[in-house]
Amino acid sequence: MSTWLIYAIGFTAQILFSGRSILQWIISEKNKRVLTPVLFWQLSLIASFLLFVYGYLRNDFAIMLGQTLTYFIYIRNMHLQGQWTKFPKILRWFLYLFPFIILYIGYNNRVYDRVLLFQNDDIPFWLLMLGIVAQVIFTLRFVYQWFYSEKRKESSLPMGFWILSLSGSILILSYALLRQDPVLLVGHALGSFLYIRNIIILKKQL
16 A cells, blocks of 8 residues: 555644644633543544554554554443444444454455564664553553443543643654654644643643
């Protein structure tokens, strides 16, 4: 596949991620408190779908891991907001199974070698570990958010979510610079600013 097409998929995902964050920020600024619109989770799911494909095409395990871990949390938040069942049933099943389908096809058609996950010549092992740690920290924000929301039976974005977001984003920015990945660099540069702004709004709100 063309390198330009691969980057187009990645940038489209980051545009959607940035779009959801800007939307959430504008709504929160307007209401003077941190809010989570339904569209935030819908855009998150579509962007995660695309970024998983991007990571797959780039043989980048760190990206794939991060998206796999958060993908189903986006779906759960749509459940909590009562929006998931509004999707056609066949689409819901496809979205549920998608990450497993693409990995199954890749392995069984021998187009994707498991060894490439950890032995990509373009990513030294230490850099891969940095990427994985960064993605795990960044992903923990949604694990924290999920537990927080389940406890309250409503989808919300607490302070811990934004602190983990900023910490993970800074590490991913470092990974992106060393990996020379423009998709991650552009996405997390904007994201870091929005995370800081939400922390400020939440402090005023509290």
